[in-house]
Amino acid sequence: MDNKLIFFDSTLRDGSHAVSHKIEAENIKNYCREIDDAGLHVVIVGHGNGLGASSLQVGLSAITDNKMLETAHNELKKTKLGAFLIPGFGTIKDNLDPAIDRGVELFCVAVHCTEADVTKQHIEYIRTKGKEVYGVLMMYHMANKEQLLEEALKIQSYGAQGVILMDSAGASVPKLVSDTIKCFVDHLNIRVGFHAHNNLGLAISNSLIAIESGATIIDGTIRGFGAGAGNCQLEVLAGLLSKLNIDTGLDLYKLMDASDNVVAKMMKVPQEITSMSLISGLAGVFSGFANNVKKAAIRFKVDPRDIFIELGRRKIVAGQEDFIVDVAIDIATKKAKDQSLSF
Amino acid sequence: MKKVKVGIIGTGNIGTDLLVKIQRSEILECGIFAGRSSDSNGIRKAEQLGVTTSCDSIKYIQNNPDCCEIVFDATSSKIHLYNAPILKSLKKYTIDLTPSQVGKMCVPAINMAECLNSDNINLVTCGGQATIPIVYAIMKVHPEIEYVEIVASISSKSAGPGTRANIDEFTQTTRDAITEFTGVKRAKAIIVLNPAEPPVLMHNTIYAKMENPNIERLHIEIMAMAKKIQKYVPGFKITLGPVAENNRVTTMVEVVGLGDFLPKYSGNLDIITCAAVNMAEEYAKKKIL
Numbered sequence: 001m002d003n004k005l006i007f008f009d010s011t012l013r014d015g016s017h018a019v020s021h022k023i024e025a026e027n028i029k030n031y032c033r034e035i036d037d038a039g040l041h042v043v044i045v046g047h048g049n050g051l052g053a054s055s056l057q058v059g060l061s062a063i064t065d066n067k068m069l070e071t072a073h074n075e076l077k078k079t080k081l082g083a084f085l086i087p088g089f090g091t092i093k094d095n096l097d098p099a100i101d102r103g104v105e106l107f108c109v110a111v112h113c114t115e116a117d118v119t120k121q122h123i124e125y126i127r128t129k130g131k132e133v134y135g136v137l138m139m140y141h142m143a144n145k146e147q148l149l150e151e152a153l154k155i156q157s158y159g160a161q162g163v164i165l166m167d168s169a170g171a172s173v174p175k176l177v178s179d180t181i182k183c184f185v186d187h188l189n190i191r192v193g194f195h196a197h198n199n200l201g202l203a204i205s206n207s208l209i210a211i212e213s214g215a216t217i218i219d220g221t222i223r224g225f226g227a228g229a230g231n232c233q234l235e236v237l238a239g240l241l242s243k244l245n246i247d248t249g250l251d252l253y254k255l256m257d258a259s260d261n262v263v264a265k266m267m268k269v270p271q272e273i274t275s276m277s278l279i280s281g282l283a284g285v286f287s288g289f290a291n292n293v294k295k296a297a298i299r300f301k302v303d304p305r306d307i308f309i310e311l312g313r314r315k316i317v318a319g320q321e322d323f324i325v326d327v328a329i330d331i332a333t334k335k336a337k338d339q340s341l342s343f
Numbered sequence: 344m345k346k347v348k349v350g351i352i353g354t355g356n357i358g359t360d361l362l363v364k365i366q367r368s369e370i371l372e373c374g375i376f377a378g379r380s381s382d383s384n385g386i387r388k389a390e391q392l393g394v395t396t397s398c399d400s401i402k403y404i405q406n407n408p409d410c411c412e413i414v415f416d417a418t419s420s421k422i423h424l425y426n427a428p429i430l431k432s433l434k435k436y437t438i439d440l441t442p443s444q445v446g447k448m449c450v451p452a453i454n455m456a457e458c459l460n461s462d463n464i465n466l467v468t469c470g471g472q473a474t475i476p477i478v479y480a481i482m483k484v485h486p487e488i489e490y491v492e493i494v495a496s497i498s499s500k501s502a503g504p505g506t507r508a509n510i511d512e513f514t515q516t517t518r519d520a521i522t523e524f525t526g527v528k529r530a531k532a533i534i535v536l537n538p539a540e541p542p543v544l545m546h547n548t549i550y551a552k553m554e555n556p557n558i559e560r561l562h563i564e565i566m567a568m569a570k571k572i573q574k575y576v577p578g579f580k581i582t583l584g585p586v587a588e589n590n591r592v593t594t595m596v597e598v599v600g601l602g603d604f605l606p607k608y609s610g611n612l613d614i615i616t617c618a619a620v621n622m623a624e625e626y627a628k629k630k631i632l
Contacts, residue, residue, distance in 0.1 A: 055531055056492045056550040056591055088534035091515040114538045115499060118510040142538070315539035322494055322548040322595070326583075 005211065005248060006041035007234060008108075008164075008193070008219040011263060012072070013084050014226030017048035017288045019268055021059040025071045031262045032075035035222070038254035040234075042106045044082035045072040048227060048288060050110065051083055051099055052090030058288075058321055066098055073103040080132070082106040087118045092125055100129055108164065110136035112317050113143045116151035123158040134193065134217070135160040139317060141171040141284055145183045152184055162191030162217055167206065168288075170199025170229055170281040177206045178213045185214035193217025198229040199281025201273060207232040208240065222255060223263040228287020229277035235259050279305045283312030292321050296328035306331050346372040347627035350404050350435070352426065353417030354378030354385030354396075356503040356605055357440050360616045361415050362389055363603040370624045370632070374411040377403045378418075388604065401426045408433050412631060413623050416441060419505050420512050427463055436626050437463040438619050441505070442512035448520050451618050451625075452476045452571045459626055467520045468513050469611035470495030470534060472618050473547045473579070473596055475524050476572055480564040481551050481585075481592065482525045490552040491521060492531040498542035501609035510534065545598040545610030546582075556592045561585045565594060575621035576614050577601065 012031060016023050032043060045068050047053045047061045054061035061068070065083075073081050083104045085095065096107070107126050109119045119135050126133040135155030140148055152163040165180060177194065184192040194210035194217070196203035207218050220232030235255035241248050276290045285308055293311075297304035310327045349371050351358045358378065362385070365373050376389040377397040389396045395410070397403035400418075404410060414435045416423050420443035427445045430437045439446050446463030449455075453476060458464045466472065474493040482488065495517070506513060517532035537543050565585055572579045578599035585594045598610030605612055 052531075053533075055533060056552065057494050057533055057548070087510045088514055088536070091511050091518075093515055094518070112536065112538055115507075115536050117504070117507045118536065120508065121511045315537075317535070317537060317539075320496055320535055320537060322496075322546075326595075 003216055005216050005218070005246070007248070007250060008082065008217060009035065009040045009043045009221065009234065010195070010219055010231065011221040011225050013044045013046050014048060014221050014231055015263070015266065016046070016061070017227035018225055018230070018271070019266065020291060021047055021054065022062040023068070023266065024062055025067060027262065027266050028068055028071045029075055031258060032072045034258040034262050035254065036076050036079050037251065038258065039248070039250040040079050042080040042082040043072065043076060044084055044108065045069060046083055049086055049089055051085045051095040053086065065095065066102055069099055069102040069104060080105040082108065084108045084110060085122060086110050087122055092122065096122065096125060100131065104131070106132040106134070108134050108136050109160070110138050110166065113137040113140045113148060113151060116154040119155060120158045123155065123160050127159040133160050134162045134164055136164045136166050136195070138166045139168045139286065140165045140180065141167060141169060141176065142315065145180045148180060149183055149187055152188055156188055156190050160190060162193055163188065164193035164195055164217060164219055166195040167197050168286045169284045170197030170203070170277070170287055171284040172196070172202065172206055174202065174206060174209050177209045181210050181213035181215050191216050193219055195219035196232040197227070197281070197287055198224060198231065198273060199277045199287060203230070203232040204237050204240065207237055211246065223259045223267070224271040225263050225267060226271070228280055228290050229273045230271040276304060276308070279308045283308045285311045285316065289321065289324060292324045296324045300328040300332040302328055302331045302335065346370060347413065347631050348372055348374035348411040349413040349415060349623055350375040350377065350411030351415045351417060352377050352400055352404070353505070354380065354383045354389070355417065355505050356501070356609070356612055357505065357616060358415070358417035359385035359388055360604040360612050361417060361619060362392070362394065364616055364620045366392060368620065368624060370627045371620070375403055375407070377401070401429055404433065404435070405429060412436065413438065413626060415619055415623070420509055431462055436630070438622055439463060439465045440615055440619055442468050442509055442516040444516055444519070448523060449622060450475050450524060451575060451621050452568060453479055453524060455622070455625060458622060459629055464622060466615050466618055468517045469497070469545070469615045470513070470532060470547065471517045471520045472614045473545070473598055474549050475521055476568045477549045477565060477594055477596060478521055478525045478527065478551070480568040481549070481561060482527060483564050484557055484560045485551070485553055486526070488551050488553045489528045490530070491525070491527050492533070492550045493517070493521065494533045494535065494548040495611070496535040496537050496543065496546045497611040498545070498608050499536045499538040500542045501545070501605060501611055502536050542606070542608040544608050545614070547596040549594045549596070551592045552590060553592060554590055556585070556587045558585060558587055558592070561592060576617040578610055578613060
């Protein structure tokens with residue numbers, strides 16, 4: 001196996017969450033033009049929840065998946081075009097085939113960390129089409145490393161070229177990262193990757209720990225643009241790695257240019273760790289829920305932090321955004337009851 | 344009264360739940376419970392119940408055509424593609440519980456009469472059984488709407504290997520069936536497996552995009568439809584709505600299982616097996632007895 005460290009750029013995919021999935025074609029064009037030469041393995045483009053996910057449930061995209069992919073494909077000459085798919089959102093007929101037709105060369109097939117067997121159909125299909133494919137275990141902090149390894153071995157058996165651990169809630173402490181990555185590296189014969197979130201301020205440091213533990217794929221975003229507290233900021237990691245004399249093949253200035261010239265303008269607010277992100281990291285809830293939680297908190301006059309803690313208690317996973325309203329109503333009802341009881 | 348014999352192919356969660364439900368039926372009895380594995384929980388259950396079992400799958404029915412008049416296929420869409428023509432040549436009324444889309448799509452609350460005249464009916468998917476009737480009720484009030492979306496959330500524990508191996512057809516078939524049954528221009532189906540412990544009940548959300556909903560009439564139509572479904576799926580319940588916000592109408596449905604073979608949280612299995620048994624009973628009453 002090739003052990004060279006490679007970088008997956010999820011800026012246009014995870015960043016989609018940060019702007020309620022309203023990324024315009026113009027942004028995609030400018031971004032891809034700027035980043036193409038920077039030495040990344042792949043640029044992943046699309047709705048935050050992947051192909052076919054533009055929906056009332058998790059948010060409608062500004063433009064269609066096909067338009068996003070076509071726009072990116074026109075600009076990417078040196079870097080692969082990638083797409084993300086969660087089985088249950090997108091299908092082979094409606095989404096994978098059209099994406100392949102639009103020049104996607106690499107797919108990440110993602111599932112909740114205990115459900116790897118639902119990736120089988122899609123990973124196998126992508127392999128028969130001769131495209132590169134990786135399995136992604138989302139919310140990996142919710143399972144122990146033995147369970148995770150069992151799931152990763154399934155992904156390996158389906159023919160994926162790697163398994164990426166996704167710290168969707170940014171809930172990882174450093175030891176969790178090193179223990180899990182080491183376990184994977186010891187037992188798998190495909191690449192192991194890590195996708196960090198910054199809820200506890202550890203995205204870059206956890207990514208570095210992943211590399212030191214043997215991961216050879218780092219999945220991050222320029223300027224940290226992403227759901228909740230954002231991701232591992234790729235240009236900062238690239239700088240850090242060069243200081244540590246770890247070879248990345250990345251062009252730091254080009255990453256910085258994309259950051260300053262394009263991504264800064266796409267952001268509605270600077271990427272920071274808000275109290276909402278911190279609480280979602282602590283509660284272990286997917287950071288992409290923040291906007292919907294805030295809306296529900298205002299609508300039902302409850303504390304959004306209470307919603308997050310309760311969502312965490314109920315172990316709600318990505319794709320279950322409809323439970324946010326349920327939880328908010330429950331908290332509001334309970335609050336009303338408590339008040340009516342007080343005298 | 345003489346009972347009508349049915350055959351069940353597929354001894355997984357769905358097949359076994361069917362088996363248990365049929366024990367209660369006053370009209371049906373199980374003539375053969377066949378799969379490919381001789382050592383499954385389902386086979387053991389059938390043996391306990393004194394039902395004839397076989398690990399020859401469809402071959403048993405080919406070799407013993409008199410063992411049943413109605414066949415439930417609870418295997419996988421791939422296997423049903425193979426089984427369907429055989430069952431047709433044997434002239435068995437076939438109720439397909441896989442998302443194969445071979446036969447006529449059937450949602451008893453909507454098109455039972457037509458389905459009794461088809462030789463092969465397909466029960467769409469559990470998500471489809473739970474949500475299509477609601478979309479149908481909504482379209483009755485607002486035929487002009489252009490987009491609906493359903494989210495079916497089921498507990499990981501109640502999604503067996505069959506469901507998992509068919510996740511793509513499950514999603515696609517549910518979506519296709521929504522447009523076919525209701526005539527809505529565009530539809531989306533999202534399927535979520537929820538690993539939470541203790542397992543969550545089957546939960547479905549139906550969104551319909553529209554600007555000026557007549558909530559009062561929607562409420563009447565949706566509740567009337569719910570009542571119709573409850574006749575064959577007792578655990579079906581509207582838990583929220585219809586409520587209007589942001590140019591969309593939201594309705595939520597929960598399905599509590601009967602707890603026949605699997606626990607009550609497996610409402611996703613219950614809704615499809617209830618629909619299947621209901622169709623078999625109707626067919627037996629109208630066409631055989």
